[in-house]
Amino acid sequence: MLLQSIRNEPWIQIIVVLAVFIIGIVLQKSYNKYIQRLETYTNSFSLTLRKNSPFMKLIILNLTWLIFNLLGIFVSFFLLNFDFFYMLNIIDILMIIANIIIGTLLYMKLYNKDLKNALITISIIQVILSGISIFLNLLFKIFRTSLFSLPEELIIIYLLEYFMGVLLTISITVFVTKYGSKIQLVYDATDLIGLTAAIPGLIYISLNFLISPTDVYYDIFQIILTSWIISICVTIILKQASYRTIPRYDIKEMKVLEKGEALLDIEDLKVHYPLLKGILRKQIGAVKAVDGVSFNIKAGETVGLVGESGCGKTTVALAILGLVEKNSGDILLKKELLPKDYSRIIRKSIQIVFQDPDASLNPQSKVVDIIAEPLKNILGITNKIKLRKRVLRLLEEVSLKKEHLDRYPHEFSGGQKQRIIIARALACNPELIILDEPTSALDVSVQAQILNLLRDLQRTYNYGFLFITHDLSVVHHIADRIAVMYLGKIVEIGNKTQIFSNPTHPYTKALLASRSEVSDDQEITFVLSGEVPSPIAPPPGCSFHPRCYTKSYNDLCKEDTPHKIEVEEGHYIWCVNEEVLKDEFVF
Numbered sequence: 001m002l003l004q005s006i007r008n009e010p011w012i013q014i015i016v017v018l019a020v021f022i023i024g025i026v027l028q029k030s031y032n033k034y035i036q037r038l039e040t041y042t043n044s045f046s047l048t049l050r051k052n053s054p055f056m057k058l059i060i061l062n063l064t065w066l067i068f069n070l071l072g073i074f075v076s077f078f079l080l081n082f083d084f085f086y087m088l089n090i091i092d093i094l095m096i097i098a099n100i101i102i103g104t105l106l107y108m109k110l111y112n113k114d115l116k117n118a119l120i121t122i123s124i125i126q127v128i129l130s131g132i133s134i135f136l137n138l139l140f141k142i143f144r145t146s147l148f149s150l151p152e153e154l155i156i157i158y159l160l161e162y163f164m165g166v167l168l169t170i171s172i173t174v175f176v177t178k179y180g181s182k183i184q185l186v187y188d189a190t191d192l193i194g195l196t197a198a199i200p201g202l203i204y205i206s207l208n209f210l211i212s213p214t215d216v217y218y219d220i221f222q223i224i225l226t227s228w229i230i231s232i233c234v235t236i237i238l239k240q241a242s243y244r245t246i247p248r249y250d251i252k253e254m255k256v257l258e259k260g261e262a263l264l265d266i267e268d269l270k271v272h273y274p275l276l277k278g279i280l281r282k283q284i285g286a287v288k289a290v291d292g293v294s295f296n297i298k299a300g301e302t303v304g305l306v307g308e309s310g311c312g313k314t315t316v317a318l319a320i321l322g323l324v325e326k327n328s329g330d331i332l333l334k335k336e337l338l339p340k341d342y343s344r345i346i347r348k349s350i351q352i353v354f355q356d357p358d359a360s361l362n363p364q365s366k367v368v369d370i371i372a373e374p375l376k377n378i379l380g381i382t383n384k385i386k387l388r389k390r391v392l393r394l395l396e397e398v399s400l401k402k403e404h405l406d407r408y409p410h411e412f413s414g415g416q417k418q419r420i421i422i423a424r425a426l427a428c429n430p431e432l433i434i435l436d437e438p439t440s441a442l443d444v445s446v447q448a449q450i451l452n453l454l455r456d457l458q459r460t461y462n463y464g465f466l467f468i469t470h471d472l473s474v475v476h477h478i479a480d481r482i483a484v485m486y487l488g489k490i491v492e493i494g495n496k497t498q499i500f501s502n503p504t505h506p507y508t509k510a511l512l513a514s515r516s517e518v519s520d521d522q523e524i525t526f527v528l529s530g531e532v533p534s535p536i537a538p539p540p541g542c543s544f545h546p547r548c549y550t551k552s553y554n555d556l557c558k559e560d561t562p563h564k565i566e567v568e569e570g571h572y573i574w575c576v577n578e579e580v581l582k583d584e585f586v587f
């Protein structure tokens, strides 16, 4: 009945089949990309018509389908002169079966697939294409029959209602398809899911309009709502199904955090390196490298840690990684206190990229082995083919190619080496990546590329970044929030705009003023007088006091420990004297 009621004249059916042919190519392109990503992760799809190119295969497959279907229409309408409406359902069913058989055989040959694989693929495609062609047929039918049965003044309202319904259903489906924290995992399939899921809803709306346009006029909201519900349900089912198709180790290991989730919380961290002397290694003092540091990082956020060389930035990073022992303070990862011995699981969650790529790459190992190492050691993947596939995927993430797999580190430029290290850091799908001056050994243009790469990766996976640098222009480019360190302590913290347009701590002001004077060796040439005091015996009170130049400076600064002062929401300084907030001194 349904098929009979939507049947149109031959010329309309020809248009529908042509339209489905084009839509089919677009959909299958998306489907193939998705499957490729699951399987071998070959290079991305390109629109070249070379023999054996993926696009050529698509054209062959779909052209065959097109010719066959046009022939079907021709035969059923013009040659077989029997009672058409009576035979309709049988012919349709026969056509679908024949489509699946021919499609499967062709797909097996073109894509070198086994029968089961090809049959599933072609059946899925056939169902989707049938859905599209039913919808298109309905569309024509509505225009040709229902519209004319209405009083003229209602036609415009009716048309508006119909297209509003169609548009709303498509947009809500696309929205639901693209929304969700795991959607990146099936990124290539989103077009396919969106379009497929919209079809049942669209058919529902169209059928209602076709059968009784005047009823729709009164029930429009209920009908649109129902079509949404249908499409949303189908979207959810399809999304779940495509998540399930991802190889198990992938979905298990791939953590995509919700943006804004608490990731790292550091509370009053202190790391003092013992100063040892003599043969007995007696401790004669301590380097107070980190002396009471607190800050936090959320998922998807980059916190820049800036300060002069020697102020304790690297030590903060090493303490987070458990590579140096902390004297006191708490480090919490996702609200859980990090235990003393860092287990594999925690090591997997936090990765670090150091400044000097050469020091982190074993010159005797091939790139594939370098990146595979954490996959083997931390994730326990041993299968060689799996390892290679995963490494290749990681290389692609950092814009390197298949041919780089079997090369040695010395065959790469500085920027490429840093990309390899980033790929290695990404290998275990970490949640937090610490970048300790990752770009300072690179040329400015390569620096920008690496920074953009990191940004893109963060957008996809919501990594939290702790970006350590003494270079304020880099921090301006990449950070969301900035913490300024001086002699083992944070002196100011705030978001990028707050720090750059309203620096408040005297040290931050000096640091920003020295920005234009970054010297060749990339240390900060300072606008302040005096040397940075030694962290072995930091000045009492505020450790910045010997160099403080503000009007607010007074004797208390030499005795009292600075406390946290709010400048504005989310923007704090550590100082003894609140008067410093009113200080308008600029360099």
Ligand SMILES: Nc1ncnc2c1ncn2[C@@H]1O[C@H](COP(=O)(O)OP(=O)(O)O)[C@@H](O)[C@H]1O
Pocket (backbone or CB within 6 Å): 273, 274, 287, 288, 289, 307, 308, 309, 310, 311, 312, 313, 314, 315, 316, 535
């Ligand atoms: N293993 C160590 N033993 C003793 N002192 C150290 C050690 N590592 C670093 N330091 C000292 O701790 C301070 C902070 O160092 P670091 O964290 O590397 O600073 P940054 O990364 O900001 O340049 C420096 O004064 C440095 O000399």
Ligand code: SF4
Pocket (backbone or CB within 6 Å): 506, 507, 542, 543, 544, 545, 546, 548, 549, 550, 552, 553, 554, 557, 562, 574, 575, 576, 577, 580
């Ligand atoms: S506490 Fe005193 S010395 Fe330290 S920054 Fe504030 S005003 Fe300057």
Ligand SMILES: [Mg+2]
Pocket (backbone or CB within 6 Å): 310, 313, 314, 315, 436
């Ligand atoms: Mg350092």
